Amino acid sequence: MFRLASLALIVAALGLSACAADAAGRNQVAGEITVTEANASVARSSGHFGYGQDASEAEIAGWDIDIRPDGVGLPPGGATAEDGEMLYEDQCALCHGSFGEGVGRYPVLAGGEGTLTDERPEKTVGSYWPYASTVWDYIHRAMPFTQPESLSDQEVYALTAYVLYLNDLVEYDFELTQDNLASIEMPNKDGFFLDDRPDTNNVACMSNCKDPASIRITSSPPVTEAVEPEVADPGVAEASDGRSIYEQACALCHAAGVGDAPIPGDASAWAERISAGREALIASALGGKGLMPPKGGQVQLSDEDVAAAVDYILELTAN
Numbered sequence: 141m142f143r144l145a146s147l148a149l150i151v152a153a154l155g156l157s158a159c160a161a162d163a164a165g166r167n168q169v170a171g172e173i174t175v176t177e178a179n180a181s182v183a184r185s186s187g188h189f190g191y192g193q194d195a196s197e198a199e200i201a202g203w204d205i206d207i208r209p210d211g212v213g214l215p216p217g218g219a220t221a222e223d224g225e226m227l228y229e230d231q232c233a234l235c236h237g238s239f240g241e242g243v244g245r246y247p248v249l250a251g252g253e254g255t256l257t258d259e260r261p262e263k264t265v266g267s268y269w270p271y272a273s274t275v276w277d278y279i280h281r282a283m284p285f286t287q288p289e290s291l292s293d294q295e296v297y298a299l300t301a302y303v304l305y306l307n308d309l310v311e312y313d314f315e316l317t318q319d320n321l322a323s324i325e326m327p328n329k330d331g332f333f334l335d336d337r338p339d340t341n342n343v344a345c346m347s348n349c350k351d352p353a354s355i356r357i358t359s360s361p362p363v364t365e366a367v368e369p370e371v372a373d374p375g376v377a378e379a380s381d382g383r384s385i386y387e388q389a390c391a392l393c394h395a396a397g398v399g400d401a402p403i404p405g406d407a408s409a410w411a412e413r414i415s416a417g418r419e420a421l422i423a424s425a426l427g428g429k430g431l432m433p434p435k436g437g438q439v440q441l442s443d444e445d446v447a448a449a450v451d452y453i454l455e456l457t458a459n
């Protein structure tokens with residue numbers, strides 16, 4: 141609340157200072173603002189340094205929309221999951237799925253209980269969120285994604301009830317209200333706690349301590365003997381170069397056929413291209429072709445590197 145109020149103040153101040161520059165632009169001399177009718181409100185300003193004004197009650201109310209876990213901040217109202225079902229289908233299911241299963245990569249809203257300690261936990265409203273109040277707050281504040289704050293309070297109650305219902309946390313005909321929302325117990329309510337671990341592992345030394353003058357902070361890496369790299373058989377090096385260049389610079393498109401990049405080994409995709417000759421293929425790889433940028437986008441590669449990668453592709457395709 142305090143944070144939001146001061147934020148509103150800053151925003152109000154910024155808005156007005158911008159106006160001051162506009163309205164007073166012509167009259168402004170070295171930081172001095174002449175008062176005209178257009179900028180009179182600036183002169184009346186009550187904020188620090190003479191800029192801005194205190195945020196009004198209405199401005200603060202616009203920002204002060206958080207709902208606390210104990211339900212403070214909830215507007216009067218109430219609705220059931222039944223009330224929310226059609227609305228959810230209309231406005232939410234296209235992204236979150238009819239059962240909250242999530243469409244594509246949009247967030248999953250239901251399920252996932254008991255997965256939080258898995259390697260890939262499924263964090264949903266039901267499995268992860270500690271307070272039901274956050275569901276109301278979040279939907280009201282941020283959803284639907286493309287039209288935040290477009291829902292009425294009643295609609296938010298109905299959708300909150302429906303999302304809780306999808307998580308088996310309320311019955312279909314349970315009326316979720318301003319008075320009972322805070323009493324809904326979320327499965328993961330005890331999963332959050334203040335991290336009380338100390339900032340460092342060291343215990344403060346109070347007696348018989350190390351002489352501070354003997355302590356050095358070092359950041360240079362330990363010096364080790366330089367090792368001469370082994371000289372590999374040049375023939376082998378060339379072959380493996382083409383492969384490693386292909387893997388780091390070309391495979392991201394060619395291995396999966398991104399943007400219709402011809403896949404090495406796919407003889408029909410390559411037949412016609414190969415008939416143009418190795419030099420032509422290298423020229424394409426160097427200069428780019430269609431959706432392929434020059435050198436596959438990695439301009440730091442030498443021409444020989446790119447040619448080696450082309451040879452590697454040809455080798456994979458010939459076999």
Ligand code: HEC
Pocket residue numbers: 228231232233234235236246247248249263264265275278279283284285286299303
């Ligand atoms: C256009 C797609 C879209 C639509 C429609 C949509 N949402 Fe969302 N929703 C999202 C995206 C994207 C996020 C994640 C936003 C983020 O993390 O910043 C999200 C997040 C959420 C979350 C939080 C999920 C979590 O675990 O963090 C809830 C709850 C939610 N939406 C409910 C709704 C409801 C209720 C509606 C219908 C009024 C709705 N959404 C409509 C895309 C959508």
Ligand code: HEC
Pocket residue numbers: 385386389390391392393394398399400401402413420421422424425429430431432433435436437446449450453
């Ligand atoms: C961003 C994706 C992308 C990357 C990265 C990429 N390519 Fe391509 N490549 C393509 C596409 C798409 C085509 C088909 C272009 C066309 O015919 O329009 C193609 C075609 C080619 C061809 C055939 C050219 C011809 O004349 O028919 C060769 C050879 C080739 N790539 C080699 C490489 C090499 C070598 C690398 C790595 C240095 C590489 N590509 C990296 C997307 C990519």
